[in-house]
Every structure is written in C-alpha cells, then in structure tokens.
Amino acid sequence: MPRKATEGSVQFKFRVKDELRQKLEEAAEARGVSLNQEITERLGNSFNPLWTDKKKDNPTVDAIVDLLGQVIYAAGYSAGGRTFSTDGRSTWYDDPLAFDQVCKAVEVTLQAIKPPESASAFDLKQLGHLLPPDAAERLNHGFENIGEIAARVVLHEMTEIVGEPESKMPTERAERARRLRSALGHVADRIPK
Numbered sequence: 659m660p661r662k663a664t665e666g667s668v669q670f671k672f673r674v675k676d677e678l679r680q681k682l683e684e685a686a687e688a689r690g691v692s693l694n695q696e697i698t699e700r701l702g703n704s705f706n707p708l709w710t711d712k713k714k715d716n717p718t719v720d721a722i723v724d725l726l727g728q729v730i731y732a733a734g735y736s737a738g739g740r741t742f743s744t745d746g747r748s749t750w751y752d753d754p755l756a757f758d759q760v761c762k763a764v765e766v767t768l769q770a771i772k773p774p775e776s777a778s779a780f781d782l783k784q785l786g787h788l789l790p791p792d793a794a795e796r797l798n799h800g801f802e803n804i805g806e807i808a809a810r811v812v813l814h815e816m817t818e819i820v821g822e823p824e825s826k827m828p829t830e831r832a833e834r835a836r837r838l839r840s841a842l843g844h845v846a847d848r849i850p851k
Contacts, residue, residue, distance in 0.1 A: 689840065699840070722771070726764060733763035751845055817851045 674682075686696035737759035738750030750756035812835075819835040839846045 688843070725771075726767060729763050729767045730760055733760045813849050816846060817849050 682696055682700075683693055686693045689696065691699075734750035734756065735748045738748040738753055738756040748756075750760060815831055815835040816839050819832060819839060
C-alpha cells in the first residue's frame with residue numbers, strides 16, 4: 659500500500675524483473691537523471707502517447723500514426739536485416755541504407771491514403787481580384803510548404819529544449835519536445851540546430 663510523502667508524492671513499492679531494473683538504470687544514467695525520475699516519467703508518459711493531441715480527440719489521426727508506425731517497424735525490420743543490437747532489436751535508424759528504405763515505405767503509405775485531387779480544392783488564385791498583385795501566388799506557395807514549415811518548427815523545438823531548464827516555449831510544447839528527445843535518444847542528436 660502506498661505511503662504518503664511530505665512533498666506531495668507517495669512512496670510506492672513494486673517488484674520488477676532484474677532485466678527491467680537494469681534497463682531502467684541504464685536509461686536513467688544515459689539521461690543523467692535518478693532512477694526514480696526515469697521510472698516516474700516513463701509511467702507518466704505511458705498515459706500520454708507522443709502523437710496524441712490532447713485538445714482534439716481524432717481517432718483517424720491516431721490510426722494513421724499507428725499505420726505509419728506499423729509500416730516503419732516492418733520496413734525497418736526488413737531493410738535493417740544486417741543491423742541488430744545485442745538484444746536482437748533492429749537498429750535500422752543507424753543504417754543510412756535501411757533508413758532510406760523506411761523513408762520510401764512511409765512515402766508509399768502516405769501516397770496510398772492521400773485524398774484524391776478534386777476540382778473543389780481551394781485555390782487562392784480564385785481570390786486574385788481581392789488581393790494585391792502576386793499575393794495569391796505567394797500565399798499559395800506558402801501553403802505548398804506548410805508541411806515542411808511545421809516539421810521544421812517541431813524539430814527546432816527539440817533542439818531549443820536541450821539544456822534549457824526554463825524554455826520560452828509554452829509548457830505543453832516544451833513537455834512534448836522533452837518527451838520526444840528522451841524517447842529518440844541518440845537519434846535526436848542528429849537534428850540540425
């Protein structure tokens with residue numbers, strides 16, 4: 659039964675297999691945190707998947723993320739046949755050739771579920787008579803790059819959060835960046851600053 663502590667937390671004892679304890683200790687040491695902090699953060703994060711938007715309940719987005727995860731796993735395992743860790747896990751993310759194959763698999767998957775082009779797609783050029791000259795074309799060009807911009811913002815947040823205990827980012831975004839960096843481990847170090 660948990661005992662109350664004076665700091666608003668509770669002491670909670672439970673048993674784990676030695677192999678799991680060793681993995682937790684290694685992860686805590688690699689991050690430079692206490693074993694307690696490692697366990698607490700991992701348990702807390704298990705209730706908040708990295709990809710879930712807390713403000714919106716959108717099962718279709720969750721399903722697409724799950725689909726992409728399955729494709730990444732399958733392609734990484736298949737393409738990374740020569741890159742395995744000592745515990746048998748595929749480390750395709752550390753092999754440039756296998757990584758390229760995973761990128762191709764993701765692209766094929768997204769193209770397969772892409773909505774069909776339609777004449778009803780919004781085109782800012784239709785508003786040309788309401789906008790200054792060339793404004794519609796510039797705005798359309800901006801929309802063409804919105805995905806790249808969004809990705810660069812998220813990646814920038816992950817590099818900004820490194821070593822900054824007090825980030826200027828909103829708390830929720832800072833927490834997301836910290837969780838992603840922690841989960842990605844050494845892979846996050848490849849993100850250009």
